[in-house]
Structure formats: structure tokens, C-alpha cells
Amino acid sequence: MYYSFFEIFSIGVGPSSSHTVGPMRAAKRYIDNLHAKGCFSEVERVKITLYGSLALTGVGHGTVKAVIYGLMGLEAEAIDPEKPYVVAVQRDGLLHLSQEKPIKFDLDKDVVFEKEIFLPEHSNGMKFEAFDGKGKCLLEEVYFSVGGGTIARQDEMNNRIEREPYKVPYDFSTCNELIALCEKHDKSIANLVFQNECTLRKQEDVIAGVLKIHGIMQNAIDRGMKSKGNLPGGLNIKRRAPEIYERLEEKFRNNDYDPLLMIDWINLWGFAVAEENAAGGQIVTAPTMGSAGIIPAVLRYYERFASQKSPYTVEEGIWKFLLTASAICSLYRTNASISGAEVGCQGEVGVACSMAAGGLAAAMGGTNKQVENAAEIAMEHNLGLTCDPIGGLVQVPCIERNAMGAVKAVNAARIALKGDGDHIVSLDSVIKTMFDTGIDMNNKYKETSLAGLAVNVSYC
Numbered sequence: 001m002y003y004s005f006f007e008i009f010s011i012g013v014g015p016s017s018s019h020t021v022g023p024m025r026a027a028k029r030y031i032d033n034l035h036a037k038g039c040f041s042e043v044e045r046v047k048i049t050l051y052g053s054l055a056l057t058g059v060g061h062g063t064v065k066a067v068i069y070g071l072m073g074l075e076a077e078a079i080d081p082e083k084p085y086v087v088a089v090q091r092d093g094l095l096h097l098s099q100e101k102p103i104k105f106d107l108d109k110d111v112v113f114e115k116e117i118f119l120p121e122h123s124n125g126m127k128f129e130a131f132d133g134k135g136k137c138l139l140e141e142v143y144f145s146v147g148g149g150t151i152a153r154q155d156e157m158n159n160r161i162e163r164e165p166y167k168v169p170y171d172f173s174t175c176n177e178l179i180a181l182c183e184k185h186d187k188s189i190a191n192l193v194f195q196n197e198c199t200l201r202k203q204e205d206v207i208a209g210v211l212k213i214h215g216i217m218q219n220a221i222d223r224g225m226k227s228k229g230n231l232p233g234g235l236n237i238k239r240r241a242p243e244i245y246e247r248l249e250e251k252f253r254n255n256d257y258d259p260l261l262m263i264d265w266i267n268l269w270g271f272a273v274a275e276e277n278a279a280g281g282q283i284v285t286a287p288t289m290g291s292a293g294i295i296p297a298v299l300r301y302y303e304r305f306a307s308q309k310s311p312y313t314v315e316e317g318i319w320k321f322l323l324t325a326s327a328i329c330s331l332y333r334t335n336a337s338i339s340g341a342e343v344g345c346q347g348e349v350g351v352a353c354s355m356a357a358g359g360l361a362a363a364m365g366g367t368n369k370q371v372e373n374a375a376e377i378a379m380e381h382n383l384g385l386t387c388d389p390i391g392g393l394v395q396v397p398c399i400e401r402n403a404m405g406a407v408k409a410v411n412a413a414r415i416a417l418k419g420d421g422d423h424i425v426s427l428d429s430v431i432k433t434m435f436d437t438g439i440d441m442n443n444k445y446k447e448t449s450l451a452g453l454a455v456n457v458s459y460c
């Protein structure tokens with residue numbers, strides 16, 4: 001099933017697409033449904049129940065804040081991160097549903113955390129209930145945040161289909177199908193994605209949208225390199241990107257050559273975006289927020305260090321990079337998962353690494369088979385990667401993991417580009433392996449903070 005570029009790359013505020021953007025969208029959709037059913041005006045109380053992973057790491061991941069945004073009718077792009085929406089709700093005990101109807105709201109009573117209950121469909125479940133003045137339930141809906149900010153209502157979870165397939169000229173579900181379509185129509189992967197996108201929206205909107213996504217990614221790097229201080233959440237983690245940036249600039253001024261300097265820059269860019277995400281800044285899901293630093297970091301590596309060796313102009317390369325990465329993510333979303341709560345961090349950092357490796361190989365002039373090879377290598381060496389964030393915050397190991405993922409993506413692309421595209425492990429088989437591994441993984445290692453680093457590292 002084809003996933004659009006604009007489903008894969010969407011703009012939001014950190015720190016977690018599945019725990020922040022998804023719940024926000026679910027709450028907003030629930031409020032819209034109250035309007036559609038004509039019962040909005042009768043609502044006097046709203047209750048939200050968070051299940052499984054959302055309950056276990058929702059506080060650190062900002063889920064409650066996100067649900068409140070959604071109930072207020074806000075969408076990610078419209079949120080001003082500086083505005084104290086939640087503080088006002090806490091202070092006044094009032095929530096302005098859809099920004100028009102004030103109801104009493106007690107954060108301690110009206111948001112319930114069911115940490116022991118994992119709903120069978122997905123571990124990121126949430127239930128919304130609205131009551132009238134006599135306590136009668138007006139509407140109850142259960143939603144799931146299935147990764148990358150995508151949501152599905154309980155009745156839509158059958159067969160893992162989140163929506164009807166798009167009518168695009170080049171639909172594909174597997175990498176084999178994708179490569180065969182490219183060969184048959186003599187297209188690159190990026191070109192094929194572009195043709196598909198132009199049937200879903202106007203060509204000028206596609207072009208403007210891709211450029212906007214690129215711009216927001218790059219702005220996040222620039223903001224992150226300059227923003228000093230500690231990250232929120234209580235771990236008191238100092239933002240490292242500004243210091244690394246200053247040291248790299250100093251080395252440059254002093255002509256202090258180091259053959260591995262490039263790695264420091266890639267790390268810096270990965271850190272910068274991941275720290276922006278952890279601080280609740282505006283970023284792009286790529287494919288999730290926890291893994292949002294990898295693609296911008298590798299893109300900037302391409303622009304700064306690699307594009308001179310590419311057969312394309314810098315702009316063409318960026319274009320090919322992003323559209324190719326989108327197709328790769330579409331394969332993961334169709335056949336596996338990009339949700340840390342479902343398959344561990346291999347579905348977030350692993351997928352981002354795979355997308356970035358394939359995107360970079362395409363930008364460097366790689367063939368479609370080399371692109372597949374790069375994406376496959378990147379995932380093959382992320383298999384089994386667990387999700388065990390300390391304190392339930394998207395900080396440790398997440399921030400460093402973005403830097404490591406970006407460097408690994410560059411390496412995977414370079415390995416693939418040294419070959420002729422022939423490889424033993426196909427991208428389809430590594431995607432299946434990732435999903436099987438994720439399903440077999442103990443829930444403790446899937447965004448619950450019940451094991452791993454989350455319990456073996458002491459902090460205060």
C-alpha cells in the first residue's frame with residue numbers, strides 16, 4: 001500500500017510522534033466526532049484513559065499535554081510551544097473544548113493511567129468518553145497511536161489498514177514490486193514517488209510541501225546548535241549540541257585537521273535535532289519524532305560534504321533523497337511498523353537509518369538496486385534494537401541514538417555504493433525480520449521503560 005510523502009513527513013512538536021502527535025490527533029478527531037454527532041453542546045465532562053505504553057511513558061513523553069491540545073481543537077502546526085496551555089488548565093480547572101466550550105477538568109481525575117492494561121490491537125491505546133450533566137455517556141471511542149503520528153480508531157484496526165488505499169499510478173507494497181515498477185517504466189524511485197504525489201495534490205503543492213519539510217528539518221538543526229541549557233523532564237540533561245558546535249568551529253578556525261571530523265559534524269546535527277525534539281521544539285516526523293534527527297543530519301552531510309561527488313545539483317540531490325526515503329518508509333509502514341511501542345527502537349531509529357541510507361545512496365547517483373542495498377544494510381544492523389528510555393523521556397538513549405543512526409546510515413550508503421547493487425539479503429526480507437523480531441520482543445523493551453537502561457541506570 002502506498003503511503004504518501006506527506007503522511008510520512010509531517011510537522012509537529014516534540015518529543016514523540018506516537019505519544020504526542022498521535023494522541024493529539026486522536027483527541028481532536030474525537031472532539032470533531034462529538035460535533036458531527038450533534039452532542040458537543042451537551043458535554044459537561046470528558047474522561048481520557050491511557051493504556052499500556054501510553055500510560056507507562058506518557059508523562060515523560062508529553063501525552064497528557066498533547067491530549068489537552070487535541071481536546072482544545074489544536075493541531076500540531078498551530079501550536080505555539082511558548083504558550084502555557086496546560087498550566088492554564090491546571091490553574092483554572094477549566095478546559096476549553098474545541099476552544100469554545102469551557103468544562104470543568106481535573107487533570108488528576110479525568111486522565112486515567114492504566115499501566116497494566118495493554119489493549120490487544122496495539123500497546124498505544126487511549127479511550128475518550130464524554131458525559132452530559134447527568135453523567136450519561138454521550139460518546140465513547142477508543143483510538144490507537146500506531147507510529148509516526150498516525151492514528152486509527154478501534155474499528156479501523158482490522159488488517160492493520162488505517163485507510164483506503166490511495167489511487168496512485170504506481171502502487172506498491174514490497175520493494176520487489178517497487179523496483180519492478182521502476183524498471184518497467186524506466187524511473188528512479190524518487191521520480192515514481194513524485195508522479196504518485198502529483199496525483200494526490202497539485203504539482204506546485206508537492207514541490208512547495210517537500211521544500212517546506214526540508215526547510216523545517218534544517219531550521220531544527222540550526223536552532224538546536226544554538227540553544228543552550230538543560231532539557232526539561234527532570235533528568236537535568238545538558239544540551240550538548242551548542243558546545244560541540246563551538247568546538248568544531250574553533251577547530252575549523254585553527255585549521256586543526258582531523259580525518260574523522262566529518263563524523264563529529266554528523267553527530268552534531270543529529271544531536272541538534274534530537275535535543276530540539278526533547279525540548280518540545282518544532283520538527284518533522286522522520287519517520288517519528290524520537291528518530292527525527294537522523295534524516296536531517298544525513299541530508300546536511302550530503303549538502304556539506306558529499307554533494308560535490310554527486311552527479312546531481314545539490315537541490316536535485318535533496319529532492320531525490322527525501323522522495324526515495326519516503327518510498328522506503330512506505331514499505332516499512334505497509335509490512336512492519338514504525339512504532340517503538342510495537343517493535344522497539346528498530347522501528348524508529350532503525351527505520352530512519354534505513355530511509356536515510358537509501359536516500360543518500362539515491363542522492364549520490366546510486367541505482368535503484370544500490371538504494372535498496374543501502375536501506376537493507378542500515379536496517380540489518382539495527383535489528384533487535386530495543387526501546388528503554390530512561391525516565392520515560394525521549395532523551396537517553398534517544399539523543400545519542402540519533403547521532404549513531406545518522407553515522408550508520410552514511411556508512412551503509414557508502415558500502416552499498418561501492419558494490420553493484422547485488423546483495424543476498426533483500427530489503428523485503430529484512431523488513432519482515434524486523435517486524436518478526438519486534439513482535440517477539442518482550443513488552444518491557446517496547447517504550448514502557450520497564451527494563452533495560454530505564455531500570456539499570458540510577459538518576460535523581
Ligand code: SF4
Pocket residue numbers: 290291340344345348349386387388389393394395397398401447
Ligand atoms: S529508545 Fe528509540 S523508540 Fe524508544 S523513545 Fe527513544 S528513540 Fe523512540
